[in-house]
Amino acid sequence: MQKKDFESALKVNQGIEQPPAINPYLKNFYKKNRVKLLSEDEYVEGITSGNTSILSQAITLVESSKSDHRAMAQKIITRSIPHAVKSMRIGITGVPGAGKSTFIEAFGSLITNKGHKLAVLAIDPSSEKSKGSILGDKTRMETLCNDPNAFIRPSPSSGSLGGVAQKTRESIILCEAAGYDVIFIETVGVGQSETTVHSMCDFFLLLMLAGAGDELQGIKRGIMEMSDLIAITKADGNNKDKATLAKALYKNALHLFPPTESGWVPTALSTSSVTKLGLEEVLEKITEYFDMAHKSGYYLHKRREQSRFWMYETIQEELKEHFFENEIVKNSILDYESKVLHGEISSFAAATKLMDLYKSQI
Amino acid sequence: MQKKDFESALKVNQGIEQPPAINPYLKNFYKKNRVKLLSEDEYVEGITSGNTSILSQAITLVESSKSDHRAMAQKIITRSIPHAVKSMRIGITGVPGAGKSTFIEAFGSLITNKGHKLAVLAIDPSSEKSKGSILGDKTRMETLCNDPNAFIRPSPSSGSLGGVAQKTRESIILCEAAGYDVIFIETVGVGQSETTVHSMCDFFLLLMLAGAGDELQGIKRGIMEMSDLIAITKADGNNKDKATLAKALYKNALHLFPPTESGWVPTALSTSSVTKLGLEEVLEKITEYFDMAHKSGYYLHKRREQSRFWMYETIQEELKEHFFENEIVKNSILDYESKVLHGEISSFAAATKLMDLYKSQI
Numbered sequence: 001m002q003k004k005d006f007e008s009a010l011k012v013n014q015g016i017e018q019p020p021a022i023n024p025y026l027k028n029f030y031k032k033n034r035v036k037l038l039s040e041d042e043y044v045e046g047i048t049s050g051n052t053s054i055l056s057q058a059i060t061l062v063e064s065s066k067s068d069h070r071a072m073a074q075k076i077i078t079r080s081i082p083h084a085v086k087s088m089r090i091g092i093t094g095v096p097g098a099g100k101s102t103f104i105e106a107f108g109s110l111i112t113n114k115g116h117k118l119a120v121l122a123i124d125p126s127s128e129k130s131k132g133s134i135l136g137d138k139t140r141m142e143t144l145c146n147d148p149n150a151f152i153r154p155s156p157s158s159g160s161l162g163g164v165a166q167k168t169r170e171s172i173i174l175c176e177a178a179g180y181d182v183i184f185i186e187t188v189g190v191g192q193s194e195t196t197v198h199s200m201c202d203f204f205l206l207l208m209l210a211g212a213g214d215e216l217q218g219i220k221r222g223i224m225e226m227s228d229l230i231a232i233t234k235a236d237g238n239n240k241d242k243a244t245l246a247k248a249l250y251k252n253a254l255h256l257f258p259p260t261e262s263g264w265v266p267t268a269l270s271t272s273s274v275t276k277l278g279l280e281e282v283l284e285k286i287t288e289y290f291d292m293a294h295k296s297g298y299y300l301h302k303r304r305e306q307s308r309f310w311m312y313e314t315i316q317e318e319l320k321e322h323f324f325e326n327e328i329v330k331n332s333i334l335d336y337e338s339k340v341l342h343g344e345i346s347s348f349a350a351a352t353k354l355m356d357l358y359k360s361q362i
Numbered sequence: 363m364q365k366k367d368f369e370s371a372l373k374v375n376q377g378i379e380q381p382p383a384i385n386p387y388l389k390n391f392y393k394k395n396r397v398k399l400l401s402e403d404e405y406v407e408g409i410t411s412g413n414t415s416i417l418s419q420a421i422t423l424v425e426s427s428k429s430d431h432r433a434m435a436q437k438i439i440t441r442s443i444p445h446a447v448k449s450m451r452i453g454i455t456g457v458p459g460a461g462k463s464t465f466i467e468a469f470g471s472l473i474t475n476k477g478h479k480l481a482v483l484a485i486d487p488s489s490e491k492s493k494g495s496i497l498g499d500k501t502r503m504e505t506l507c508n509d510p511n512a513f514i515r516p517s518p519s520s521g522s523l524g525g526v527a528q529k530t531r532e533s534i535i536l537c538e539a540a541g542y543d544v545i546f547i548e549t550v551g552v553g554q555s556e557t558t559v560h561s562m563c564d565f566f567l568l569l570m571l572a573g574a575g576d577e578l579q580g581i582k583r584g585i586m587e588m589s590d591l592i593a594i595t596k597a598d599g600n601n602k603d604k605a606t607l608a609k610a611l612y613k614n615a616l617h618l619f620p621p622t623e624s625g626w627v628p629t630a631l632s633t634s635s636v637t638k639l640g641l642e643e644v645l646e647k648i649t650e651y652f653d654m655a656h657k658s659g660y661y662l663h664k665r666r667e668q669s670r671f672w673m674y675e676t677i678q679e680e681l682k683e684h685f686f687e688n689e690i691v692k693n694s695i696l697d698y699e700s701k702v703l704h705g706e707i708s709s710f711a712a713a714t715k716l717m718d719l720y721k722s723q724i
Contacts, residue, residue: 077708166710173708219620225583253615258581307702307709314713319681322721340669346439346535347669348528351676359684362724 043076047178048083052151055178059153062170077170084176088290091197093187094207095219098233099273101140103207104184106273108141110283111182112149119180120144123168123187123197124155151180162317165196169310172200194223199309202299203289205282206230210239210246210270225257228266229285235270235277243270262298264289328357405438409540410445414513417540421515424532439532446538450652453559455549456569457581460595461635463502465569466546468635470503472645473544474511481537482506484548485530485555486517513542524679527558531672534562556585561671564661565651567644568592572601572608572632587619590628591647597632597639605632624660626651690719 038046038054043061046054061073094100104120111118120141144150153171155164172183185201187193198204206219206227224230230250235243250268260266269285271278293299323329336350345353400408400416405423408416423435456462466482473480482503506512515533517526534545547563549555560566568581568589586592592612597605612630622628631647633640655661685691698712707715 074708074711074714078711081705081708170708170710221587221620221622222584223587224619225585225587249614249618252611253618256611256615257586258583260583304703307705308699310709311699311702311712314710315685315716316678316682318713318717319685320678323677323681337670337673340673341666343443343669346436346443346532347672348532348676349436349440350673351680352436354677355680 037072040072040075040079043072044079047076047080047174050179052178055151055174056153058174059171062174063167073170077173080174080177084173085179085181087172087176087181087183088203088286089172089183089185089201090286091185091187091194091201091204092207093194093197093205093219093223094233095209098207098209100186100207102273103231103233103271104186105141105144106276107279107282108144108150108184109147110276110279112144112147114283116182117149117151117180118144118147118182118184119151119153119172119175119178120184120186121153121168121171121175122155123161123164123185123193151175151178161193161196162313165200166310166314166317169200194220194226198226199306199313202293202302203228203286205286207233208246208250209233210235210242224253228260228264228289229282230254230266230268231278231282232268232270234272236272236274240270240272246270262289262293262302263296264292323358326358326361328361329354332357399434402434402437402441405434406441409438409442409536412541414540417513417536418515420536421533424536425529435532439535442536442539446535447541447543449534449538449543449545450565450648451534451545451547451563452648453547453549453556453563453566454569455556455559455567455581455585456595457571460569460571462548462569464635465593465595465633466548467503467506468638469641469644470506470512470546471509472638472641474506474509476645478544479511479513479542480506480509480544480546481513481515481534481540481542482546482548483515483530483533483537484517485523485526485559486549513537513540523555523558524675527562528672528676528679531562556582556588560588561668561675564655564664565590565648567648569595570608570612571595572597572604586615590622590626590651591644592616592628592630593640593644594630594632596634598634598637602632602634608632624651624655624664625658626654685720688720688723690723691716694719 038057043054043058047058058073058076061069061076064070064073092100092104094103108118108120141152145152155168168185172185175183183201185197187197204227206223206229208230210232232243232246232250235247247268247270254266254268257266267285269278269281271282273279290299293302324333333354336345336354339345340347340350400419405416405420409420420435420438423431423438426432426435454462454466456465470480470482503514507514517530530547534547537545545563547559549559566589568585568591570592572594594605594608594612597609609630609632616628616630619628629647631640631643633644635641652661655664686695695716698707698716701707702709702712
């Protein structure tokens with residue numbers, strides 16, 4: 001069996017993908033290897049003893065759309081919270097072409113070599129459309145994939161950003177309960193994902209290329225101002241001088257920004273995933289940040305604020321789902337939207353009418 | 363009767379303030395001058411013929427919390443939409459001390475002198491606590507206050523940011539129906555207000571001071587990256603050279619940002635509300651933006667996106683209100699929040715439990 005087929009089959013077993021009905025050999029494989037549900041205790045014990053296979057299966061429950069899976073997942077998470085190690089949750093994003101995967105591979109290996117346990121999770125609400133990139137990513141991270149101290153999990157492959165974010169946050173807790181003390185949350189750079197990742201990590205790392213050209217198109221405005229550190233990548237070969245210059249430019253620009261809530265002063269570094277230039281410095285900066293944040297109490301403060309935020313955010317998501325799934329709302333909303341777009345009714349009048357319809361139903 | 367007393371009484375009549383029960387003379391004045399409701403036709407005719415007194419009364423209905431007032435307001439707004447002139451909606455914010463009021467006074471006068479009709483609205487969800495600042499603002503804008511081509515309306519003095527934003531957006535439509543072709547939407551620089559203003563204006567102007575010192579504390583990170591133009595204020599006297607230097611620094615920094623969705627390249631200018639330095643240039647830049655945005659179709663595109671956004675935003679606000687006003691939810695939410703903050707339950711489990719309680723009620 002080919003590696004590709006195996007990985008694909010594994011995903012089906014994990015509930016991530018639907019089995020392709022075509023290949024009878026694979027069909028057989030699914031049946032033979034279908035993961036069966038463990039007991040709640042088995043999951044919790046497996047996770048807290050650092051069993052990656054059970055961790056992986058538990059995350060599959062988190063990502064499942066079946067209600068009994070979700071219910072089991074909730075129980076496992078609640079019991080995992082007290083076991084979660086104090087971790088560094090690091091959000092990583094970057095402009096297209098910045099070499100995110102190779103950076104994570106190189107920087108992640110540095111981190112596991114220092115004795116840390118690293119989990120790499122991803123948020124990519126678009127991954128449903130481009131499932132290929134997930135496997136692509138995994139093959140570009142070959143060293144980490146074979147590193148016993150690294151756990152790599154591709155983005156859940158379906159659902160709204162809100163849904164994906166929820167699953168990722170729950171997976172973070174499970175990884176922490178399994179002893180992973182460094183968590184990378186990678187975002188595949190589009191739309192609102194960065195803001196979402198920002199609200200679930202302690203530290204936000206932005207990967208940039210030298211030169212503010214077309215590649216900047218790939219990130220949204222506002223990302224720079226939420227970064228705690230900008231790493232200029234590919235500072236090697238002919239590109240090294242350009243990257244050093246870019247570092248200086250970004251450093252100056254960062255000084256003009258309003259201060260961060262944490263009191264941290266963001267800075268810029270130039271790095272190379274090939275020569276390993278700057279990677280130690282990135283880790284030093286991150287360590288410095290966490291020392292500062294622990295000392296000032298900001299670490300705990302931010303974590304608590306995030307927990308609160310996600311409680312209210314989830315409520316909001318569920319309220320919206322309940323509303324937009326309502327049949328009468330579904331049947332009328334596009335009409336109202338069109339009236340709003342044509343200036344026949346104000347946004348607020350339309351919203352009020354839709355709310356009245358909804359309330360008459362519930 | 364003192365000017366201050368009159369202004370205060372006027373606010374009471376407009377429903378903005380509660381009458382102070384102490385002064386019997388004023389009490390009498392309220393009775394005598396209480397604004398009575400006009401007919402729908404009278405409002406619409408008054409507004410579209412540019413009668414500022416009727417415009418003001420209609421905005422009072424928009425801001426009212428009484429349901430019959432709100433219903434009347436909705437009718438007036440729907441009928442006003444077709445009369446709204448093509449306007450320039452300009453969001454203005456700034457660091458504390460940047461001299462927002464004096465800038466608006468000087469720049470606004472320049473605009474009315476060019477034959478425009480200018481409406482100045484404000485979003486300030488905190489104004490309930492600091493009512494004084496509204497009158498303070500008005501007295502600092504004496505020229506504009508007496509300018510027949512300018513209409514100044516303080517921020518509605520109560521409600522959540524969402525509520526205030528909705529009222530401001532409705533007021534914008536009424537002002538445009540009354541022929542005001544330039545709308546300033548001022549924000550009193552805290553928290554989420556800037557993001558909100560950004561989603562209701564065409565162009566976002568940020569006022570900054572030379573030197574990135576303590577005053578930067580006053581604005582949130584992310585604001586710089588949403589600005590279409592940065593005006594360094596107080597570029598006069600001893601401060602002129604510093605402001606010129608700051609202009610250059612900001613100009614360079616802006617080049618490092620990702621491009622705007624509109625294709626517009628934000629820049630920085632230095633200005634003085636005293637010597638009028640740079641004010642013409644600010645107007646030129648804004649005019650250049652609107653020429654570009656009209657030509658490319660971005661103006662209409664953004665307006666439509668904003669209308670759509672506000673329809674969904676309002677639905678979300680109302681769903682939240684319905685949820686959080688529910689008695690059972692009210693009684694349990696703090697308990698769950700505390701459990702989340704103490705790590706006894708995950709954010710998502712808490713949200714789910716609260717949603718279950720809510721759904722059992724509706």
